[in-house]
């Protein structure tokens with residue numbers, strides 16, 4: 105089958121691609137100013153102490169040596185340790201990546217629910233209020249910073265109305281979290297049958313999810329609208345009109361044919377949000393992957409940064425593969 | 441009416457002319473009068489794609505509409521369907537189809553007529569067919585949209601249509617996607633789509649222009665057979681005047697949006713009277729190279745002359761009067777309309 109051949113061909117490149125990403129990010133991260141040994145031992149450390157620590161951390165050799173050591177460890181599944189959390193980076197990321205993924209996956213789903221209907225309606229009803237609204241929405245969503253919107257929502261719904269939980273993490277401190285299996289709290293709560301945890305998790309998700317969804321619905325709306333507008337003027341739709349097909353059928357046809365570009369923008373947003381949701385994560389004390397990486401950058405804690413880049417890269421590759429599979433499913437021309 | 445319609449070209453020859461569309465209004469399936477269509481251009485004179493156009497097609501009749509590229513043929517067809525492309529608009533005139541005033545109908549009423557009563561056969565159906573849906577399903581979708589039938593019945597009708605348009609291995613093609621079909625097969629699918637609801641009226645817009653000559657002949661033959669079988673009327677739009685000879689009951693020549701000659705086919709070919717028609721026929725009779733050249737719009741040296749004959753800049757018979765006065769469409773001989781001050785004398 106063509107699709108299997110395709111996946112096979114695709115996976116051949118995964119190794120080299122990952123290697124390239126690691127190499128480049130290793131070099132770039134090394135360029136970040138700041139000496140971890142100094143950071144760790146404080147300003148009063150002696151030269152010997154610093155040298156010892158550097159040797160211990162494998163930071164005394166050349167950059168090539170260091171890279172070689174990193175690769176050797178990596179092959180054994182060892183991403184090094186974060187000196188800030190003092191835990192293996194892999195373990196940290198195993199918690200923090202699901203935190204971020206849970207957040208941005210739900211956000212993008214909601215963003216789709218907002219962006220697609222608005223985009224379709226704005227494209228179809230060209231001189232309507234919906235179209236006006238969509239134009240302003242696109243403009244606003246594009247210009248508002250997401251963390252600002254997050255703060256406003258917190259102020260409104262937590263501080264004033266007190267209907268939302270405190271913006272302090274993924275679950276109430278008072279609630280016993282479910283036993284970690286996937287570290288996606290929703291899934292783990294379901295597995296454990298822990299309804300209290302589920303309820304609390306969902307409650308904590310509402311505001312950050314709405315924040316990210318409202319902002320990211322902007323590009324989805326724009327892309328849907330632009331593609332649909334083009335599609336509605338296309339030969340395909342003109343011919344459908346010529347055949348007297350009902351409105352609903354015509355719109356569905358136009359949308360189905362616009363779907364690839366919607367899928368593309370969603371995949372781009374998804375890849376972007378893995379790191380790009382960091383400000384919202386900070387505002388809500390989410391403890392997500394982006395936050396972890398930024399902390400690493402600020403404190404010359406290299407291993408978390410590299411680990412984050414590696415995880416993100418793998419995830420992006422998975423997303424692109426999924427996108428291609430979706431194209432396969434949608435379009436018989438690719439299926440061949 | 442149907443019995444007369446088959447041979448309508450000659451059957452009504454003796455009837456008096458009451459309109460300039462060359463037809464008695466009673467038997468008309470389509471009756472266009474005084475139609476003006478233009479495309480506004482920003483800060484400029486709009487493009488007048490169709491001007492003061494009168495045309496009629498009777499029940500059961502095939503009328504050919506011949507004109508070079510850009511003469512307004514597709515615009516006319518789309519105006520009839522109520523589906524002009526942006527920014528086109530109808531400035532004036534009436535379009536009556538099957539005793540209904542098409543311009544007065546709502547969008548929903550038009551939707552019910554399109555594909556059901558009037559169907560259009562388009563050329564080169566590459567981007568028109570839905571790439572994501574098997575062609576059989578696309579035929580069935582049109583049937584379901586207009587006829588009160590279920591999915592299975594619609595599929596059966598679609599399969600029958602695929603057989604009717606002589607697609608080889610119809611059951612397999614039913615499930616094929618557009619990109620898996622050759623140009624000729626795609627053309628047949630489009631014919632199947634247009635004929636699946638047994639429309640009263642078919643507009644074929646340059647339906648075979650993209651096909652090579654043998655396939656073209658097959659497709660045309662098939663189209664004619666199907667149309668004649670169902671007693672359907674047809675407006676047959678083409679750039680190829682030669683095709684109309686075997687195909688049409690009457691032939692109209694359109695030049696820059698105006699009908700310049702409209703006559704029964706035999707009349708037209710024996711005794712063309714407009715200088716432009718003569719040029720066309722001469723070119724087709726003698727020189728295939730010229731024929732190809734004619735497909736390209738000639739460099740437009742013509743000014744938007746409000747009063748002159750539109751054909752004057754290219755006319756070999758041009759005289760002073762041609763620049764001073766725009767000729768009207770007038771009747772010269774039995775149901776033979778010509779728009780020219782100095783029509784060509786019978787050659788023979």
Ligand SMILES: Nc1ncnc2c1ncn2[C@@H]1O[C@H](COP(=O)(O)OP(=O)(O)OP(=O)(O)O)[C@@H](O)[C@H]1O
Pocket residue numbers: 479487488489507508509510511512513514515516525526527528646679
């Ligand atoms: N959407 C549009 N906007 C502006 N002008 C248009 C549009 N469609 C057609 N025209 C103009 O209207 C005139 C008639 O075009 P039309 O497509 O009806 O010609 P045609 O006879 O069908 O030509 P062809 O044989 O090439 O299909 C041309 O001058 C063309 O440039």
Ligand code: SF4
Pocket residue numbers: 714715716749750751752753755756757758759762767779780781782783
């Ligand atoms: S009116 Fe004059 S210019 Fe126009 S077609 Fe006739 S002879 Fe030619």
Ligand SMILES: [Mg+2]
Pocket residue numbers: 513514515645646
């Ligand atoms: Mg055309």
